Amino acid sequence: MKVTDTIKYVGVDDTTIDLFESQYPMEEGISYNSYVILDDKIAIMDTVDRRGSEEWLKNVREVLEGRQPDYLVVDHLEPDHSGTIGALAEAYPDIKIYCSAKAKGMLPNFFDIDESRITGVAEGDTLSLGSHTLQFFMAPMVHWPEVMVTYEKSEKVLFSADGFGTFGAIQNNVPWEQEASHYYLNIVGKYGASVQALLKKAATLDIKTICPLHGPVLTGDLTPYIEKYDLWSSYKPEFHGVLVCYASVHGHTKEAALRFAEELEAAGEKVKTLDLTREHVSEAVEKCFQYDRIVLASVTYDGALFPAMEDLLYHLEIKNFQNRKFGLIENGSWGPIAAKKMREHLEAMKDITICDTVVTIKTRRKPSDQPAFEALLKEIRG
Numbered sequence: 428m429k430v431t432d433t434i435k436y437v438g439v440d441d442t443t444i445d446l447f448e449s450q451y452p453m454e455e456g457i458s459y460n461s462y463v464i465l466d467d468k469i470a471i472m473d474t475v476d477r478r479g480s481e482e483w484l485k486n487v488r489e490v491l492e493g494r495q496p497d498y499l500v501v502d503h504l505e506p507d508h509s510g511t512i513g514a515l516a517e518a519y520p521d522i523k524i525y526c527s528a529k530a531k532g533m534l535p536n537f538f539d540i541d542e543s544r545i546t547g548v549a550e551g552d553t554l555s556l557g558s559h560t561l562q563f564f565m566a567p568m569v570h571w572p573e574v575m576v577t578y579e580k581s582e583k584v585l586f587s588a589d590g591f592g593t594f595g596a597i598q599n600n601v602p603w604e605q606e607a608s609h610y611y612l613n614i615v616g617k618y619g620a621s622v623q624a625l626l627k628k629a630a631t632l633d634i635k636t637i638c639p640l641h642g643p644v645l646t647g648d649l650t651p652y653i654e655k656y657d658l659w660s661s662y663k664p665e666f667h668g669v670l671v672c673y674a675s676v677h678g679h680t681k682e683a684a685l686r687f688a689e690e691l692e693a694a695g696e697k698v699k700t701l702d703l704t705r706e707h708v709s710e711a712v713e714k715c716f717q718y719d720r721i722v723l724a725s726v727t728y729d730g731a732l733f734p735a736m737e738d739l740l741y742h743l744e745i746k747n748f749q750n751r752k753f754g755l756i757e758n759g760s761w762g763p764i765a766a767k768k769m770r771e772h773l774e775a776m777k778d779i780t781i782c783d784t785v786v787t788i789k790t791r792r793k794p795s796d797q798p799a800f801e802a803l804l805k806e807i808r809g
């Protein structure tokens with residue numbers, strides 16, 4: 428696959444992986460992207476997960492057509508991209524590695540490669556391949572601390588590391604829009620400030636093509652992709668609407684939550700409901716980032732939150748979730764404490780508003796609970 432006449436895609440699809448990072452279900456698979464720039468000198472842009480080593484090395488050899496690669500540029504050291512560095516360094520003993528100075532310090536944790544083969548670059552450094560010139564820009568915490576992105580000046584291509592990546596094997600033709608928010612918000616979502624800093628640098632470059640480390644190469648009008656990244660990384664919601672997340676043991680909390688969702692809809696709200704005991708937590712995290720208001724309904728369990736709700740709130744906290752309005756509904760047959768526990772999590776997050784009205788139901792929603800639900804509805808809409 429070619430990106431341009433002189434830049435070739437040599438990445439691999441992984442359609443058999445069950446859980447990416449041992450936590451995200453991959454129904455559509457994932458791609459580990461890698462590229463080769465052919466010029467007087469040849470640069471390979473990142474490697475792939477070791478699950479794809481053999482296929483990747485075959486792709487690289489095919490593109491090289493017997494030539495020797497001069498450089499490996501490592502934009503990101505996470506094993507889904509660095510897994511084959513050792514094999515490449517062994518196969519091509521003369522190849523030199525270019526990476527950030529931070530990555531140079533971290534590389535010995537991953538591979539035993541003679542230090543003389545590794546150059547740690549700094550912000551703005553360049554590497555000439557002939558007609559192509561690579562320029563390096565640091566992007567710390569656009570997922571890991573050692574990350575950099577590489578801009579190829581002559582063809583205006585940005586090799587963007589995890590940035591602008593998405594889930595989905597390339598052969599499955601998953602549209603970027605379909606999985607990109609799920610990918611971004613779960614993988615990079617915590618690092619909004621770092622992404623904002625990178626977007627500012629990118630704005631100074633004339634970019635025609637973005638080559639990420641996962642998912643399709645992006646060309647044409649890049650504005651929609653950049654606008655999405657700007658939105659997500661600034662923790663602004665995508666939709667004006669209410670997400671109702673519920674965690675129910677025997678169905679009573681679920682019934683109460685779904686009825687409240689119907690009441691919100693009847694009041695004219697765009698509403699999405701999500702069963703935390705049935706949906707993967709990464710779906711719930713994505714949806715929470717998308718909506719501007721969220722209602723959490725949880726049963727009390729073992730004197731604490733039901734685990735599915737605890738899990739969501741744990742994930743939101745570690746993702747640096749912020750800037751939203753919440754309503755709380757709790758259930759407990761004898762000692763409801765779920766709202767107190769949910770509040771503790773939410774209060775640890777930044778710029779979170781919690782409605783004063785907390786609805787407490789005892790086992791099931793009863794007519795006597797109606798005024799509290801009505802008060803919550805009014806407040807979440809207010």
Ligand code: FEO
Pocket residue numbers: 503505507508570571589640641
């Ligand atoms: Fe795709 Fe942070 O690695």
